Amino acid sequence: xxxxxxxxxxxxxxxxxxxxxxxxxxxxxxxxxxxxxxxxxxxxxxxxxxxxxxxxxxxxxxxxxxxxxxxxxxxxxxxxxxxxxxxxxxxxxxxxxxxxxxxxxxxxxxxxxxxxxxxxxxxxxxxxxxxxxxxxxxxxxxxxxxxxxxxxxxxxxxxxxxxxxxxxxxxxxxxxxxxxxxxxxxxxxxxxxxxxxxxxxxxxxxxxxxxxxxxxxxxxxxxxxxxxxxxxxxxxxxxxxxxxxxxxxxxxxxxxxxxxxxxxxxxxxxxxxxxxxxxxxxxxxxxxxxxxxxxxxxxxxxxxxxxxx
Amino acid sequence: xxxxxxxxxxxxxxxxxxxxxxxxxxxxxxxxxxxxxxxxxxxxxxxxxxxxxxxxxxxxxxxxxxxxxxxxxxxxxxxxxxxxxxxxxxxxxxxxxxxxxxxxxxxxxxxxxxxxxxxxxxxxxxxxxxxxxxxxxxxxxxxxxxxxxxxxxxxxxxxxxxxxxxxxxxxxxxxxxxxxxxxxxxxxxxxxxxxxxxxxxxxxxxxxxxxxxxxxxxxxxxxxxxxxxxxxxxxxxxxxxxxxxxxxxxxxxxxxxxxxxxxxxxxxxxxxxxxxxxxxxxxxxxxxxxxxxxxxxxxxxxxxxxxxxxxxxxxxxxxxxxxxxxxxxxxxxxxxxxxxxxxxxxxxxxxxxxxxxxxxxxxxxxxxxxxxxxxx
Numbered sequence: 272x273x274x275x276x277x278x279x280x281x282x283x284x285x286x287x288x289x290x291x292x293x294x295x296x297x298x299x300x301x302x303x304x305x306x307x308x309x310x311x312x313x314x315x316x317x318x319x320x321x322x323x324x325x326x327x328x329x330x331x332x333x334x335x336x337x338x339x340x341x342x343x344x345x346x347x348x349x350x351x352x353x354x355x356x357x358x359x360x361x362x363x364x365x366x367x368x369x370x371x372x373x374x375x376x377x378x379x380x381x382x383x384x385x386x387x388x389x390x391x392x393x394x395x396x397x398x399x400x401x402x403x404x405x406x407x408x409x410x411x412x413x414x415x416x417x418x419x420x421x422x423x424x425x426x427x428x429x430x431x432x433x434x435x436x437x438x439x440x441x442x443x444x445x446x447x448x449x450x451x452x453x454x455x456x457x458x459x460x461x462x463x464x465x466x467x468x469x470x471x472x473x474x475x476x477x478x479x480x481x482x483x484x485x486x487x488x489x490x491x492x493x494x495x496x497x498x499x500x501x502x503x504x505x506x507x508x509x510x511x512x513x514x515x516x517x518x519x520x521x522x523x524x525x526x527x528x529x530x531x532x533x534x535x536x537x538x539x540x541x542x543x544x545x546x547x548x549x550x551x552x553x554x555x556x557x558x559x560x561x562x563x564x565x566x567x568x569x570x571x572x573x574x575x576x577x578x579x580x
Numbered sequence: 581x582x583x584x585x586x587x588x589x590x591x592x593x594x595x596x597x598x599x600x601x602x603x604x605x606x607x608x609x610x611x612x613x614x615x616x617x618x619x620x621x622x623x624x625x626x627x628x629x630x631x632x633x634x635x636x637x638x639x640x641x642x643x644x645x646x647x648x649x650x651x652x653x654x655x656x657x658x659x660x661x662x663x664x665x666x667x668x669x670x671x672x673x674x675x676x677x678x679x680x681x682x683x684x685x686x687x688x689x690x691x692x693x694x695x696x697x698x699x700x701x702x703x704x705x706x707x708x709x710x711x712x713x714x715x716x717x718x719x720x721x722x723x724x725x726x727x728x729x730x731x732x733x734x735x736x737x738x739x740x741x742x743x744x745x746x747x748x749x750x751x752x753x754x755x756x757x758x759x760x761x762x763x764x765x766x767x768x769x770x771x772x773x774x775x776x777x778x779x780x781x782x783x784x785x786x787x788x789x790x791x792x793x794x795x796x797x798x799x800x801x802x803x804x805x806x807x808x809x810x811x812x813x814x815x816x817x818x819x820x821x822x823x824x825x826x827x828x829x830x831x832x833x834x835x836x837x838x839x840x841x842x843x844x845x846x847x848x849x850x851x852x853x854x855x856x857x858x859x860x861x862x863x864x865x866x867x868x869x870x871x872x873x874x875x876x877x878x879x880x881x882x883x884x885x886x887x888x889x890x891x892x893x894x895x896x897x898x899x900x901x902x903x904x905x906x907x908x909x910x911x912x913x914x915x916x917x918x919x920x921x922x923x924x925x926x927x928x929x930x931x932x933x934x935x936x937x938x939x940x941x942x943x944x945x946x947x948x949x950x951x952x953x954x955x956x
Contacts, residue, residue, distance in 0.1 A: 368938060369938070372932035373932045376926055377934075379928070492757060538766065540770035545758040553750055
C-alpha cells in the first residue's frame with residue numbers, strides 16, 4: 272500500500288507542471304490556434320520564477336513576474352498568428368527556440384544554484400481520517416490545489432457557460448462565430464494570453480516545486496509532451512488531469528526502478544516517457560482511424576472576415 | 581449587430597458602411613488587406629530580419645549592463661575577422677548546411693521535421709559503431725562504409741517519424757522531437773557506457789579515430805571534406821527538385837496538396853521518401869562531425885545544430901543557394917557566440933539571436949503580403 276501511495280504522490284508532483292501546460296494549451300487550441308511554443312514558454316516561466324524568487328524571496332512577486340512575461344510572449348504569439356495570420360506551426364517553433372535561447376541567456380547567473388522551498392503546503396491533518404485518498408490530499412502544495420480548482424473551473428467554463436460555447440464555436444467555425452456576433456480576433460487574443468499564462472505557471476511550478484534548480488533546457492521536452500497530452504486528452508480538461516498524472520507517473524517510474532537497484536542503465540529508463548508518448552499517439556491514431564480526433568475543426572486555419580485561405 | 585449603420589443613399593450612389601472589425605483607417609480611403617496571390621518572398625526580408633533581431637537582442641545585452649556594439653563587433657570579428665575564425669565558421673557551416681538542407685526538403689511538403697538533432701546523433705553513432713566494431717577495415721573502404729551507415733541510420737531515424745505520420749496520423753512535430761531526446765540519451769549511454777575510451781581518463785567519449793577513419797582536412801586548418809559533401813548535396817537537391825519526376829511531384833504537393841491528391845500522387849509515399857532523405861542528410865552531417873572535427877564520439881557533440889538548421893532553412897526560404905548563405909551566416913553566429921565568452925557573456929546569446937531572427941522572418945513573411953488598397 273505504501274508504495275502505491277508513494278507512486279501516486281510522485282505522479283501528482285511531476286504531473287502538475289504537465290497539467291498546467293496542457294490546460295493552457297487546451298484553452299488556446301480550443302479557440303482554433305495551434306500552440307507549439309509551450310517548451311519555450313515553460314522555460315521562460317521557469318527562469319523568470321527563479322530570477323525573481325532569488326531576488327525578492329516572495330512567491331507572489333515571482334508568480335506575478337511569470338504572469339507578466341507570459342502575457343508579453345502570449346501577445347507576440349497572438350499578434351503573429353491572429354493579426355498577421357502567420358504560419359502557426361513556425362510561430363510556435365520560433366517561440367520554442369527564442370524561449371530556449373533567451374532563458375539560457377537570462378538564467379546564466381542563477382544556473383545550478385539551489386532555490387529555497389518557495390511554495391507553501393496546505394496541511395490539512397484532518398483529511399488523513401478519510402481512508403486511503405485522504406493521505407494523498409492532506410499535504411499538497413498550493414499550486415497543486417490551484418491546478419485541481421483550475422481543472423474543474425475550466426471544465427465548467429468550456430462546457431457549461433455561454434462564453435465556453437463561444438470559445439468552442441470560434442475554434443470549430445470562426446466564420447459562424449463571427450456571424451453570431453462574437454469578436455473572434457479579440458477573443459483569440461484573450462485566450463492565447465490566458466493560455467500562455469498557464470503554460471508560464473507550468474514552468475514556474477516545475478522550477479519552484481518539482482526540481483528547484485535552474486539548469487539550461489530544464490524542461491527536457493515537457494512542453495512537447497504537453498502538446499501530445501492535448502491530443503491525448505482530446506481537448507478536454509478533465510481527461511487532461513488523468514493524462515498528465517499518467518505521464519507524471521511514467522516520468523517517476525524511471526527514478527523508482529533505479530532506486531530499487533535495477534541493472535537497466537538509467538539512460539534507457541529516461542527514454543520511457545518519450546517512447547510511450549509516441550506509442551500512445553500511434554495507438555490513438557490507430558483506434559480513431561475512421562473517427563474525428565476531437566480537435567477543433569478550424570485548428571491552425573487563420574481567420575479574417577471575408578477572406579479565404 | 582446594432583453597430584452596423586443602415587445602408588444610405590446619397591446622390592444616387594448606394595454606400596455600404598464597412599463591417600466592424602475590418603481594418604479601416606479613420607480617413608477611410610485606404611484599407612489594409614492581405615494579397616493571397618502574392619508570394620511573400622522579398623529579397624530584403626532576411627536582411628531586415630537579422631538587423632531587427634540584432635536590435636532586439638541588443639536591448640537584452642544592454643539590460644545586462646553591457647554595451648551591445650562592442651559585443652556584436654567581437655562576435656563579428658570572432659567569426660569572420662581572422663583566418664582562424666573564418667575556417668571555424670566554415671567548419672560549423674558544414675553540419676548546418678547538411679541538416680538545413682534535410683529539413684528544407686521536408687518543409688517543402690509541409691512535413692515539419694524538427695528531429696534533425698536526433699537524426700544527426702543517430703548518424704554520428706552509426707559512423708562511430710563502424711570504427712568500433714570494424715577497427716581493421718582497409719583504409720580505402722572505411723570512410724565509404726561510415727558514410728553509408730550514417731546515412732542509413734539517419735534515414736531510419738527519420739522513417740521512425742514518417743511511419744507514425746503516414747500510417748497512424750500522428751503529428752510529426754511531437755514524434756520527431758521525442759525521438760531527439762531518445763537519440764541523445766542513447767548517445768549518452770554509449771559514450772558513458774560501453775564505448776567509453778578505457779584510457780580516456782573518464783572523459784565521456786570514444787577512442788580517438790585513426791587517420792584512415794578521419795575525413796581529410798585542408799592544410800593545417802580544421803576544415804574537412806564534409807564541405808564538399810554539403811555542396812554536392814546542394815547541387816543534387818537542386819537537380820532533384822527541378823529535373824526529376826519525384827521532385828516535380830514534391831513541388832506540386834508543396835504548392836497544393838489537394839491538387840496533388842487529385843492528380844493521383846500518393847502523398848504518403850512522398851512523406852516517407854522525404855523523411856528518409858531528410859534524416860539521411862542529417863545523419864551524414866553527424867558522420868562528418870565525428871569523423872572530420874571531433875575525431876571521436878563524445879558527450880554533447882552537437883550544440884543544437886539540428887535546431888539551428890530549422891532557422892537556416894527558413895532564412896533561406898528553402899532555396900538551395902540561400903541555404904549556403906544562411907548556413908554560413910549561422911555558422912558565424914555560433915562561432916561568434918563562443919567568442920563573446922571571453923568577455924564574460926554566455927554563448928547562449930547566439931541562440932537568443934537565432935530565435936529572434938525566426939520571429940522577424942515569419943512576421944515579415946506575412947507583412948510583406950499586405951497591401952494598401954484604395955477604397956472608392
